[in-house]
Amino acid sequence: MKVLRFDDAGYSDFVSELDRQAMPGTDLYETVAAIVNEVKQRGNQAVFEYTSKFDKLDLTEETMFVSEAELAEAEAQVEDSVKEAVAASKRNVHSFAKLSMRQDWTSTNAEGAQVGERFVPYDRVGVYVPGGKAPLVSTALMTAAIGQAVGVKDILAATPAGPDGKVNPSLLYALKESGATQIIKVGGAQAIAAMALGTQTVKPVEKIFGPGNSFVVEAKRQLVGAVSIDLLPGPSEVLVIADDSANPAFVAADLLAQAEHGGDSVVGFATPSESLLEKVKVELEKQLAQLSRADYIRQVLDAGTFVLITKDLEEAVNICNVFAPEHLSLIVENEDAWLDKVKTAGAIYVGNYAAVAVGDFLAGPSHTLPTGGSGKSFSGIRADQFQRRTSIVRMDKASVQKSEKYVAEFARVEGLDAHGASVSIRANS
Numbered sequence: 001m002k003v004l005r006f007d008d009a010g011y012s013d014f015v016s017e018l019d020r021q022a023m024p025g026t027d028l029y030e031t032v033a034a035i036v037n038e039v040k041q042r043g044n045q046a047v048f049e050y051t052s053k054f055d056k057l058d059l060t061e062e063t064m065f066v067s068e069a070e071l072a073e074a075e076a077q078v079e080d081s082v083k084e085a086v087a088a089s090k091r092n093v094h095s096f097a098k099l100s101m102r103q104d105w106t107s108t109n110a111e112g113a114q115v116g117e118r119f120v121p122y123d124r125v126g127v128y129v130p131g132g133k134a135p136l137v138s139t140a141l142m143t144a145a146i147g148q149a150v151g152v153k154d155i156l157a158a159t160p161a162g163p164d165g166k167v168n169p170s171l172l173y174a175l176k177e178s179g180a181t182q183i184i185k186v187g188g189a190q191a192i193a194a195m196a197l198g199t200q201t202v203k204p205v206e207k208i209f210g211p212g213n214s215f216v217v218e219a220k221r222q223l224v225g226a227v228s229i230d231l232l233p234g235p236s237e238v239l240v241i242a243d244d245s246a247n248p249a250f251v252a253a254d255l256l257a258q259a260e261h262g263g264d265s266v267v268g269f270a271t272p273s274e275s276l277l278e279k280v281k282v283e284l285e286k287q288l289a290q291l292s293r294a295d296y297i298r299q300v301l302d303a304g305t306f307v308l309i310t311k312d313l314e315e316a317v318n319i320c321n322v323f324a325p326e327h328l329s330l331i332v333e334n335e336d337a338w339l340d341k342v343k344t345a346g347a348i349y350v351g352n353y354a355a356v357a358v359g360d361f362l363a364g365p366s367h368t369l370p371t372g373g374s375g376k377s378f379s380g381i382r383a384d385q386f387q388r389r390t391s392i393v394r395m396d397k398a399s400v401q402k403s404e405k406y407v408a409e410f411a412r413v414e415g416l417d418a419h420g421a422s423v424s425i426r427a428n429s
């Protein structure tokens with residue numbers, strides 16, 4: 001664990017490097033561009049070759065789709081307790097999504113024209129559910145179920161299968177419950193390209209949602225234009241900001257939970273309290289000894305974890321605003337005042353009892369959140385991203401007459417006579 005105090009040499013350099021930009025390195029860019037291009041040129045053939053190379057699975061035009069029989073088998077296998085957990089999560093995700101959907105509105109502008117916005121669900125979207133390291137059952141809910149709540153009819157899900165051609169049954173069950181209408185056993189950049197561009201058997205989608213590893217995220221970035229995307233949700237991150245009001249055992253538990261996401265995830269802890277840090281360290285060792293993936297977690301704690309002893313809380317919050325962590329856990333006295341100062345974090349968990357893991361699985365907001373610094377310009381998945389938006393203008397003769405003189409000015413300075421004429425012909429009719 002890298003620990004730096006505000007007056008250490010190297011502290012300010014380290015802090016300035018936390019100001020990240022979510023842009024790919026050249027190698028990643030080129031690897032993904034080649035995959036996208038191959039899928040564009042050769043469709044399924046390329047998809048199958050990459051699946052064979054990266055996932056050690058040979059697919060055909062038939063077996064690339066999860067069949068009804070496989071879905072039924074999954075449903076039979078999944079324990080009732082898992083089904084109850086999926087239902088509980090779906091209930092919260094749906095009610096959060098309904099509250100956050102955009103509503104149609106109309107108003108009148110200064111010249112008396114009726115103006116408004118209209119929102120309708122997309123017809124066909126794609127969701128990516130990562131499957132490389134862990135079967136992210138909850139990610140089905142945190143992507144597809146939001147589209148389902150909004151009323152998207154066609155939801156194509158992509159997730160990599162194992163070399164035996166099987167997808168985790170709980171994940172299949174959750175995808176079906178979350179409104180997925182078709183599931184392909186394809187992962188990585190090739191899955192994103194297939195959904196965006198279409199293949200001989202995959203009908204293209206209008207928009208792509210969901211997290212993934214660096215190949216998946218970069219493919220989404222490159223395919224903007226063919227489709228729109230939700231955001232750039234890559235390897236998971238947490239920043240904990242805490243003072244002496246924090247329970248050290250809870251802080252340690254959240255740091256360990258985050259480290260469990262694996263080698264590419266980021267774990268950060270910023271506190272002005274050295275005594276809290278000492279207590280958290282003791283707790284980390286104590287709790288780590290109890291965990292099944294202790295070796296794996298220790299690697300992340302050693303290599304991917306940083307601790308900053310800041311001058312004060314103000315500085316910790318400023319660091320958060322520059323770093324834009326995917327998750328912020330804010331455990332401080334006077335929490336509302338500090339909360340007001342946080343501008344950039346994908347999701348904020350306030351207080352000792354707000355465990356990040358409840359947000360991962362159950363709370364209601366999507367756990368699909370911006371990472372790698374992209375939180376400075378993107379938000380997490382929201383219901384309104386599943387809504388296509390358009391504007392409406394309706395006018396009568398009186399409003400066109402009132403608009404005419406201003407339109408004439410714009411038409412004159414832009415040199416667009418026909419524009420001016422199309423309004424005056426109506427105003428003077």
Ligand SMILES: NC(=O)c1ccc[n+]([C@@H]2O[C@H](COP(=O)([O-])OP(=O)(O)OC[C@H]3O[C@@H](n4cnc5c(N)ncnc54)[C@H](O)[C@@H]3O)[C@@H](O)[C@H]2O)c1
Pocket residue numbers: 031050051054055129130131132133134136139160186187188189211212213215216233234235236261264265326367368369370371
């Ligand atoms: N930000 C969020 O909201 C959020 C939510 C859930 C998960 N995640 C992140 O998603 C990620 C999931 O990653 P994962 O790897 O487990 O699963 P994944 O499904 O994203 O990636 C697996 C795929 O990557 C491709 N791949 C593997 N090696 C490759 C290579 N060398 N070249 C090209 N393609 C290759 C393979 O086709 C494979 O199917 C994790 O980093 C996790 O933290 C983020």
Ligand SMILES: [Zn+2]
Pocket residue numbers: 236257258261356357360
């Ligand atoms: Zn997590």
